Amino acid sequence: MRFKISLAQINPFLGDLEKNLVKHLEFTEKAIVEGSKVVVFPELSLTGYTLRDLTHEVALEADSDFFKPLKEISKNIDIVLGFVEKGEDKITYNSSMYLSKGEIKLVYRKMYPPTHGMFEELRFFGRGNSYKSLATDYGKVSVIICRDFFHPTLLSLAYLDNVDFVFAISNMPLRGLKGEKPQIQETVETASSTYTNFFGFFVVYVNRVGFDDGLGFYGGSFIQSPIGKKIVSAELFEETIVTGTVDTDDIYKKRISFPLIKEEDRLLFVKNVNRVVGGLDD
Amino acid sequence: MIDLTLNYALVKKFIVKFIEEEVKSNKFDHALLGISGGIDSALVASLAVDALGKENVFGILLPYKLSSKESIEDGLKVVENLGIKYEIIDITEIAEPYLTKEKIGDKFRIGNFLARIRMSIIFDKAREFDAIVLGTSNKSEIMLGYTTWYGDMAAGIYPIGDLYKTQVFGLSKHVGVPESIIAKKPSADLWPGQTDEGEIGTPYSEIDQILYLYLEERKTKEEIVELGFKKEDVENVLKRMFATQFKRTFPPVCKISQRTFGHDFLYPHDIFK
Numbered sequence: 266m267r268f269k270i271s272l273a274q275i276n277p278f279l280g281d282l283e284k285n286l287v288k289h290l291e292f293t294e295k296a297i298v299e300g301s302k303v304v305v306f307p308e309l310s311l312t313g314y315t316l317r318d319l320t321h322e323v324a325l326e327a328d329s330d331f332f333k334p335l336k337e338i339s340k341n342i343d344i345v346l347g348f349v350e351k352g353e354d355k356i357t358y359n360s361s362m363y364l365s366k367g368e369i370k371l372v373y374r375k376m377y378p379p380t381h382g383m384f385e386e387l388r389f390f391g392r393g394n395s396y397k398s399l400a401t402d403y404g405k406v407s408v409i410i411c412r413d414f415f416h417p418t419l420l421s422l423a424y425l426d427n428v429d430f431v432f433a434i435s436n437m438p439l440r441g442l443k444g445e446k447p448q449i450q451e452t453v454e455t456a457s458s459t460y461t462n463f464f465g466f467f468v469v470y471v472n473r474v475g476f477d478d479g480l481g482f483y484g485g486s487f488i489q490s491p492i493g494k495k496i497v498s499a500e501l502f503e504e505t506i507v508t509g510t511v512d513t514d515d516i517y518k519k520r521i522s523f524p525l526i527k528e529e530d531r532l533l534f535v536k537n538v539n540r541v542v543g544g545l546d547d
Numbered sequence: 548m549i550d551l552t553l554n555y556a557l558v559k560k561f562i563v564k565f566i567e568e569e570v571k572s573n574k575f576d577h578a579l580l581g582i583s584g585g586i587d588s589a590l591v592a593s594l595a596v597d598a599l600g601k602e603n604v605f606g607i608l609l610p611y612k613l614s615s616k617e618s619i620e621d622g623l624k625v626v627e628n629l630g631i632k633y634e635i636i637d638i639t640e641i642a643e644p645y646l647t648k649e650k651i652g653d654k655f656r657i658g659n660f661l662a663r664i665r666m667s668i669i670f671d672k673a674r675e676f677d678a679i680v681l682g683t684s685n686k687s688e689i690m691l692g693y694t695t696w697y698g699d700m701a702a703g704i705y706p707i708g709d710l711y712k713t714q715v716f717g718l719s720k721h722v723g724v725p726e727s728i729i730a731k732k733p734s735a736d737l738w739p740g741q742t743d744e745g746e747i748g749t750p751y752s753e754i755d756q757i758l759y760l761y762l763e764e765r766k767t768k769e770e771i772v773e774l775g776f777k778k779e780d781v782e783n784v785l786k787r788m789f790a791t792q793f794k795r796t797f798p799p800v801c802k803i804s805q806r807t808f809g810h811d812f813l814y815p816h817d818i819f820k
Contacts, residue, residue, distance in 0.1 A: 279572075279820035313820065317813040439561065442553045476568045478816045479704075481561060501557070502564050 268403055271296035271304045271508045272486040274499045276475030279313035280323055282331065286311065289346065290334060292506055297342050299508045302403055306346040307434050307473035307486075308375075308411045309359060314436040315477035316349070320389040324351035327362070327372045339364035343401060345408055345432050345471075349390075350374065356391035361408040361434055363399055371399040375410040376419060383438065383480065384412075396422040404429030404513055411435040414456060414470070424464035425531055429516055431460070435472040438480040447501070450485050457489050465491045465519045465526060467511060474504050491519035548752075549759055551713045555721035558714075559594065562706050566598035569704045570679050572820035577678035581669050581699070582606040582625050582633065583736065584618035586715055587683040589625045589724045591706050595681055596629050597722075605676050606633040609665045611642065611737075618736050621728050628725060634672070638664050658737035662698030670701070679703040687712040690758055691784065692791020693747060700794065711755040747787070749780045757784045 273292040278284040289306060296304035308314070312323045325331050325348055335344060343365040350360035350372065359378055363371040374393025378386030396419060398407040405428045413419050414433040423431050441448025457468045467490055474484040481502075488496040488509045497509030520526060570578055578595050582588050588606075595604045606626040610619050619635075626633040642664050651657055673680045682702025684694055686709050694700045707715060712733065719729055733743040733751065744750045749757075757776055760766040761784075766774075771781050800809040 276568075279815060279817055281820075315815045315817070317815050319814060319818075442558050442561065444554060447557070476565055476572075476817070477820065479565070479569070481565060502560060 266403065266513045267510055268303075269299060269301040269508050269510050270469060270488060271299055271301040271506055272469070272471045272488070272497070272499055273304055273306045273310075273506050274471060274474055274484050274486045274504060275306060275310060276473060276482075276504045277307075277310055277313040279477055280316055280319040281313075282311055282323055282325075285313075286331070286334065289344075290338060293335075293338050293342060293344060295506050296508070297338075299506075301342060301508055303343040303345065304506075305432055305434065305469055305471045306344070307471050307482075308347040308361070308436040309349065310346045310434070310473070311348040313477055314473070314482070315480060317385075317389065320349055320357055324349040324357050326351045326353075327360075327369060332362075332364070332369065335364055336367050336369065340367045343403075345434060347410065347434050352391065354391075357389065358393055359386060359390045359410060360393070361410055361432075363401075363406070363408055365401060370401070371397060371408065373397045373408050373410070375413060377412045377416050379412040396426070398423065398426050398428050404516075406430040406432060408432040408434065411437060414453070417460075420460050420464060423466065424526070425529070425534070427526060428466050429513055430467045430469055433457075433468060433470045435470060436482055437472045439483040447483050447485075450483055450501075453485075454487075457487070458493065461489045461491045462493060462523075463525060465516060465523065467491060467513075467516070474502055490515045549756055551711055551755055551759060552717055553710075553714055555718050558710075558718055559597070559722060562594050563598045566595055566681070566704070566706050568820075569817070570599060572817045573679050573703055574819055575677065575679040575703075577603045577605065577676055578681050579605040579607065579669065579673045579676055579678035580681040580683060581665055582608050582622045583683075584608075584621035584625070584728065585733065585736070586719050586724060586728050587685055587707065589621070589728050590715060590719045590722065591681050591683045592625055592629055592631065593719075593722045593724060594706055596631060601630045602632075604629070604631045605672070605678055606631050607669055607672050608633060608635045609638050609668060610635065611637070611661055612639040613738055614736055615734075615739065617727070617731065621725065621731075624725050624727070636668055638668070641668075654738050658735065659695045659698060661737060662695035662735075666695075666698050666701045681706060682708065684708055685710050685712055685715050687751060687754055687758060688743075689795065690762070691747065691754065691787045692794050693743065693787070694794065696794045711758065712751040713755045747783070749783050753777075753780050754784055757781055758788075761785065761788075 293304050350358040358374040361373045376393045378390045380387035407423045407428045439447045469488050471486045473482045486499040492515045497507050499507045608622045680702045682705040685707050734741050760771050772778050797809050802810050
């Protein structure tokens, strides 16, 4: 199946839900005009990143009326976005949402909120504890968030779950400007090349741009096919929308030539995980 | 020697974006900075012009009777080359009554006093022009604390605050800062013959290597010495860095209430973005 995906590499307004909602609708309209079936926004796209004490002020329950306009427009296109979720358990989460056909189909809570150096997410967010995926019209998808992407354990779940697309939505601050590309971009792209190659799914990586309190987010969003090809890449530092055409047949082709999933023994894996983490007696 | 060279084309693009965005999110259209004739302010002025347009950047030259002639000439070169609006305010008449009355001979006191007089004028002029103040401190001097607290450190944003002096030179060449400014020895120009390296006691080439190894590569003091750096240079750099930690942090607030700025009133700086 061939279809178009748009990457909305936006620079959100910090802590301003209304302005960001307008921006989401504008970019979604652009994606519809492009003929895309899915539009993907970055992590915390509705709020911005360095919220600190604003976190709780911009938190939304997943069933909030705030999402009505987005649900409405999702009748024409699937939408992936990021928001601060006010959980039913009274805990605030850094969450992603997949909207389709006028409904919220999936809410995923970031499992690995980084808390070290410049990152202080666990000060403000709870930790998600469930990997999730969703069957869509375009294949099975999982939506993970920023630091999650650097945890191969989580990506392994997506692989064992046999997904077609991993949407990795991100607020990745720039660090390292020695080489041709920002060092952190090299890290992300190396990870993506590894995952697409060995796990045989598409990676759709969407990073924001702009600055929050001196942290600059580099952009550089891309789609990478399991056959290794970068289908589309967005430029550095610029707010933009880029659209690429994916062909899900690439997944099948990859898995014919490199049939790792066919050879996989899930139960053996589980057994060994349990042994390594001490779940079973040796 | 570690090559500290950066991809200056990307660095320039990134800092220009930073200035553009931070000025806006601080609710300003204009920026203002002190132009000393040195490389840091020349570089920041050039980047600010790229970000905001020359009509939105103001330079203030603040010479003192002991300032070198080159400083004023180079400062004028900067503002004239960039085509920005500027003013020259000689601070001698402002500083002198106090310095004379108090009979201050200690050059450090004089230097700090002059830096804070300049800060006062810069902030007044920023108010007049409705502009944000651009800091011109670089990473080397910030990390060494080779700055005047509430003097030249006082600013709204630090565009080159994460660039080592070595990288300031590299980026300055890239953006076309006048050669005479790049070529001269870095100096605070607070008294005749003063140079940064003479005063600090270690050349920037060494300072930057030591800082880089310690900060970026997390090497210990002993490991840096083992790499061939002089023990006294390493100790000098690290001692200065930790002795001046107070300049890089918010003054401790004695917490009494439930919610206190500096402790647990944790709103972002860019709240209007």
